[in-house]
Amino acid sequence: MGEVIVVTSGKGGVGKTTTTANVGTGLAKLDRKVVLIDTDIGLRNLDVVMGLENRIVYNLVDVIEGTCRIKQALIKDKRYPNLYLLPSAQTKDKTAVTPEQMKKLCDELRGEFDYILMDCPAGIEQGFQNAIAGADRALVVTTPEVSAVRDADRIIGLLEAHEMKQTHLIVNRLRSDMVKRGDMMSSEDVVEILAIDLIGIVPDDENIVISTNQGEPLVGTDTMAGKAYMNISHRLLGEEMPYLDLSAKKGFFSKLFNKN
Amino acid sequence: MAMFELFKKKSSGDTAKKRLQFVLSADRAGCTPEIMECIKNDIIEVLSKYVEIDSEGLDIKVNQVDNENSNGGPSLFANIPIKGMKRSY
Numbered sequence: 001m002g003e004v005i006v007v008t009s010g011k012g013g014v015g016k017t018t019t020t021a022n023v024g025t026g027l028a029k030l031d032r033k034v035v036l037i038d039t040d041i042g043l044r045n046l047d048v049v050m051g052l053e054n055r056i057v058y059n060l061v062d063v064i065e066g067t068c069r070i071k072q073a074l075i076k077d078k079r080y081p082n083l084y085l086l087p088s089a090q091t092k093d094k095t096a097v098t099p100e101q102m103k104k105l106c107d108e109l110r111g112e113f114d115y116i117l118m119d120c121p122a123g124i125e126q127g128f129q130n131a132i133a134g135a136d137r138a139l140v141v142t143t144p145e146v147s148a149v150r151d152a153d154r155i156i157g158l159l160e161a162h163e164m165k166q167t168h169l170i171v172n173r174l175r176s177d178m179v180k181r182g183d184m185m186s187s188e189d190v191v192e193i194l195a196i197d198l199i200g201i202v203p204d205d206e207n208i209v210i211s212t213n214q215g216e217p218l219v220g221t222d223t224m225a226g227k228a229y230m231n232i233s234h235r236l237l238g239e240e241m242p243y244l245d246l247s248a249k250k251g252f253f254s255k256l257f258n259k260n
Numbered sequence: 261m262a263m264f265e266l267f268k269k270k271s272s273g274d275t276a277k278k279r280l281q282f283v284l285s286a287d288r289a290g291c292t293p294e295i296m297e298c299i300k301n302d303i304i305e306v307l308s309k310y311v312e313i314d315s316e317g318l319d320i321k322v323n324q325v326d327n328e329n330s331n332g333g334p335s336l337f338a339n340i341p342i343k344g345m346k347r348s349y
Contacts, residue, residue: 144276145276146276146279146280146283149280150280150283150284150287153284153287153288154287157288178273179273181271182271182272182273182274183271183272183273184272184273184276185273185276185277185280186273189273189277193277193280193281193284
């Protein structure tokens with residue numbers, strides 16, 4: 001039976017879609033059969049991050065409303081043998097789907113896939129309720145900023161109230177140079193404040209922008225973010241992975257004293 | 261470098277952490293900063309009948325963490341520095 005994992009954050013723009021794309025692709029690279037579901041109705045973007053935007057025929061709302069069968073709406077990612085995307089609808093509004101319908105859809109997909117990853121919309125309204133309805137686990141994404149951490153805390157409270165079985169934290173866009181000089185909260189600070197299990201730290205990496213530009217998730221590539229996302233995929237499978245030394249990147253002082 | 265650190269003002273990362281801890285203690289308790297301020301003032305008023313309080317150093321917060329006395333619910337912590345007892349005679 002497959003597991004349903006929701007990627008959520010509360011605040012927008014902290015990296016939910018990027019995380020869904022990379023962690024999901026990472027699991028597919030580790031030979032698991034994966035489907036990514038974009039639950040942000042009206043603001044679809046997981047398809048462009050995955051580079052699959054030109055192949056959409058049917059969408060999530062079509063499946064829910066019975067316009068098509070699930071199999072017709074799933075887009076197979078040709079780069080990986082086990083990776084599929086169920087895109088969101090761009091023209092419908094978020095009331096088109098109910099939490100009960102989402103739960104039913106997740107349960108139908110469990111038989112077919114090892115992992116079902118739900119990309120949750122920002123906010124705590126119906127779109128959020130839909131995305132978490134059928135989930136077994138939640139990945140809460142935050143950046144080390146006061147606004148994002150505050151919203152993450154609210155989300156964690158709502159997930160607890162919903163009796164989510166497991167909730168993990170991903171600290172995204174960490175800048176080790178800023179942490180080192182005391183101008184950014186460290187991942188330890190964020191974990192202490194939010195008091196949930198950490199599953200990954202992703203450094204702020206310009207390769208993310210490049211990979212999004214190209215529509216190719218960078219998980220597993222020889223980049224800091226690529227390695228960090230691959231580690232998260234491994235940890236989701238229950239494997240112990242050491243945390244990366246994010247300061248390996250040239251910092252201010254090494255640049256200053258070591259110009260060659 | 262260490263000398264520099266000594267004279268530098270408090271880092272913004274620490275400020276962020278402190279501010280978050282304060283705002284989250286209120287969020288988690290469903291309790292606004294205004295209410296916290298009222299509670300604080302009332303505590304000062306009551307205690308001032310009996311002791312001299314350092315109202316500047318007073319720190320009060322609501323914590324969501326479990327401890328043996330809180331029965332799993334939020335609990336109120338107050339750190340109230342006392343300058344001295346008031347003589348009633």
